[in-house]
Amino acid sequence: MQSNFKVLIMDEHSQDIMKLYTMLHATGLFDIRIASSATGTINLLENNHFHLAIIDISMPYMDGLQFIREITKRQMNTMLVLTSTHSRGLMNSISLVAKEHGLAVIGTLKKPYDDEALKRLTLQICSRKVGIPPRRHIYENPYHVFDQNMVENSLKEGSIKAWFQPKIELNSGKIIGAEALARWEHSEYGFMLAGSFLDAIRLYKLQKKLLFKILNDALDAHTYWQHNGYCVPVSVNLPVPLFDDDQLPEELFQQVIAREVDPANICFELLEDEAISQPLNYYMGISNLRLKGFGLAQDDFGRGYNSMYNLISSPFTEVKIDKAFINGFAGDDVRETALIASVQLGKQLGLTVTVEGVETMRDLQFMRCIGCDCAQGFLISSAVSAEDFGELLSSKTSEMYFHSSSTF
Known part of the structure; x- marks a missing residue:
């Protein structure tokens, strides 16, 4: 700095x-x-x-x-x-x-x-990177900046694509998964995170097209890493309103098996930024995905529309604790208590517990201490291209670093 x-x-x-x-x-x-x-x-x-x-x-x-x-x-x-x-x-x-x-x-x-x-x-x-934040009006009114043709063309041509954030196992420090996150390399506005254009995706009802684009990129990356000797499961975000289409689970399954990828190596993270409109469609959809062998994660637990009832009544394999619990937990007894309780609940339900938003070694050591299984966050790595992720997999330095024997 x-x-x-x-x-x-x-x-x-x-x-x-x-x-x-x-x-x-x-x-x-x-x-x-x-x-x-x-x-x-x-x-x-x-x-x-x-x-x-x-x-x-x-x-x-x-x-x-x-x-x-x-x-x-x-x-x-x-x-x-x-x-x-x-x-x-x-x-x-x-x-x-x-x-x-x-x-x-x-x-x-x-x-x-x-x-x-x-x-x-x-x-x-x-620990924060120095940089001039992007122009705010892009974030304030994305649909005024991005017209529908621009967004659709970017999905087709591939300037909107998946980058991959590693997930490490806390006991070993090894990379054991990747989350596929949408990124846009825009010719005018430069490189953009998903938060700057997801409102436009929703406005133009392009969530399903984005889902299949990111899934296809995830399958490409998984195959690429596998050819280099690494079998890395990939998580893909799935908005719950898409379950109103009862054909969605079968379409996802067909896309995955057509690429000769085991569904067990794909996990769908349920994004609940919007309420579940049809509970029957939702439960049918998630049950279908699990029956077809996909992993299923409750994303951003503790925020949005998700609830404890939804966690215990859905066939999840993983719970991802929202970064809001992590940011600033040090010295905040209330937040620390909520964090510990969330981890214990996930463990008692037999789920893999992953914590998001880890930014310091203190965070990492504390999560290991209270029993979290896995972690993601800027301390480990931001999202990177599939090729750069491959380099992370082949590097032993990060594994040694994150398998620190120091305790909280």
């Missing part, structure tokens, strides 16, 4: 400012500015690019919610850290409000600050 990583601290309490400033400045990694009012912060954000703003959500004249609405309205997309003397519950709630507005919240910090919490925050910030 270079010293051009610009950080803005918004706080009216000089003692708190100095603690933050001293800790961050000592690393030599940050260019730090200070503002003592919300209005001053907004003026600085308008006239300068800051990678990160650390804001007190209890500032006078403009509280945290008002501040979030204001910077969203002005299309400012700096990353945020929220600080406050208020309860963890309130801070987490405001954090979710910011995330729903499309802002990246990388942590919360309870006042009064303690040295350990500040060290963890500094490590969290240092």
